[in-house]
Amino acid sequence: MFESLSQRLGGVFDRLTKQGALTEADVQTALREVRTALLEADVSLPVARDFIKAVGRKAAGQAVTRSVTPGQQVVKIVHDELIRVLGGDDDAGALKIDNPPAPILMVGLQGSGKTTTTAKLARRLKEREGKRVLMASLDTSRPAAMEQLAILGQQIGVDTLPIMKGEDPVAIARRARTQAAMGGYDVYLLDTAGRLHIDQDLIAQAAAVRDAVNPRETLLVVDGLTGQDAVNVATEFDDKIGVTGVVLTRMDGDGRGGAALSMRAITGKPIRFVGLGEKTDALEGFDPARIAGRILGMGDIVALVEKAQEVFEAEQAERMMRRFQKGLFNMNDLKMQLEQMMKMGGVEGLMGMLPGVGKMKTQMAEAGLDDSMLRRQVALINSMTRQERANPALLQASRKRRIAAGAGLEVQELNRLLKQHRQMADVMKKMGRQTKGGAMRAAVQQMMGKGGMPDPAQMDPAALQAAANALKSGGGLPGLGGAALPQGLSGLLRKK
């Protein structure tokens, strides 16, 4: 029914293919969509407005990460900010229930889930923290409300204050306090009747209960499906009664949960728990990341950005594969391989994963085979012009001097790189002719880091031995997943 934010932004940014920093215009376009997404997720308008302003300030001028589109970048910024607001800067810590008997007051609108949540919380305190808990129903208005709590108490094995008809809520609260103190309870939970935030009499009554027992925590129980009215509910309950935390119920529904943001932004109080069902065990701590993803209409934004990256890399791999099949291999390809190697942990990281390779380390170091070499080679490629990278044959003496100087290195080192490139290009040409698409694809995939490093523990000992031998003879690293580590890297490991 609703488009997720990424879908919306996808549409907007289809036109924008350029990458780099987010321009002011990009941000504005994106923020309009973000705003709509928030409103569709039931975030209250004033909250959505403030939120957009904050995101706008953060997004302007931010560099767009390579391999993510501007749209995804904005989604990420929005997502991070959502998590920040939802979670708050300071850790909410545990419920304040030291100093027994500690009163907890439950308040909220009619039908928001107070009674159920009271029982859920009692059960949690009893089972997880070993607390002795007493529950009391102060709901003198809803038919059978007290019976409802009493039945739930029986179900979960938590005591409830005996029902005495005709008592008013303040009197019940006092009796609960006395009973809790005399009975040696750690915590007593006061369930109240649902009330409208604009019902002055009932709000005054709740305030009177508050004054009678001085609750250590006053939890506002809010239906997670609440719409724009959340802003009124939060404001009034917090102003008139004072809440210390929020519980969002019915989050097992398919609502987008924008009320979470409204509640958090308006009260500034932590969202303590989330109700995920009708049963008394369906209460969980609040996870800002989950709710953020939900408000944005996407399961998990981080996964999305990662997926986007994967897609990007798959495309790159695909393109590279086509090049290799044609026997093409220029400096850009070499650079990508070098960078990939660094990503995978560098020479040492790669070697360290292979048992039995340890003793060769010194040899390799003598041969100048270490991560600094990778970095130097990348620096050399970086100081080439675009034409030079695409066509290394262009490199004559003067160009070579310029490139080496640009990288702060000797021409000799550049020559080594060029020789290495030629050798690798030769291998590519051969491979391009010999291998079928599948094998080549696997090789390229591996090169892109797909599937990560093969686990040495899972590797065939014979293959390991072969790898070690290959290294010794300077023939490359075929053992890394068979054909997996690109043959091309062999040149890299050749001795001087």
Next chain:
Amino acid sequence: MSFFGKLRDRLLRSSSRLDEGIGAIVDEAAPDPGAAQSRRLVDDAMLEELEDLLIASDMGVETAARVTANIAEGCLGRRLSGREVKEALATEIARIMAGVARPLPLYPQKPQVVLVVGVNGSGKTTTIGKLASQFRAAGKTVVIAACDTFRAAAVEQLQVWGTRAGVPVLTAAEGTDPASLAYDALARAQREGADLLMIDTAGRLQNRADLMEELAKIVRVLRKIDPTAPHNTLLVLDATTGQNALAQVEIFRKVADVSGLVMTKLDGTARGGVLVALADRFGLPIHAIGVGEQIDDLAPFDPDDFARALVGLEN
């Protein structure tokens, strides 16, 4: 004050957010010197602000845009006072709602079976109590079946309502299959020649396939006795609910053939703007609104009252 006057009063107990918002929009423009009232030119910027206000009443992005576009048609380029803006809005909203304002239809069928469904805590049980009381007052014989066999003390709650309305409540032990109680209740209502059978059900979220199947089963079982039953399936919606109400209507309608809507809790600050979106999209009849917890706090749905309450126009 008349009975309906009192209910209308409930609907208007708090100032509407739209009311305040429209005031702010109009005052934003510098008032004409000498003019008694501030006025604001209806232009793109003004319409955009108006659209926001409609969204803030839960109308949803899409419907708000449509309503705003319709307002633009007649008003673009004119300078309107706050009152004129509200009147224009109220007229447009009442126009959309006029088609769906229909009282709960009564059929000659005996017993007429009224199934009441909805998500948790929306006000189903209370609404049944209120409706039963109104039917009784109209001289009908009513039987209630307490088919919420799941929630703690749901039966006891309904029994209290039965007593208040002077209507018998048929019950079964907690955990009983609600469909089997519904079946027994219909058989008995038939035997006793009751005019109406009202069936209360447990609250269920529409994304819970198992619970929706339980509901479908209640319908199937009723139809074994009377293929035309249930004659009305009321979906009870809570006015504080946001855009999820659209999903509620869509799924409940699919599973249980919802024939009409009741919106409760309109006595709060939520003005049920989502009803406009619902009327726009589904066109299901809206039978009644709940404006309080007492037995006579149920009013017929009146499109003009609703529209005026939504935009904050007193009568």
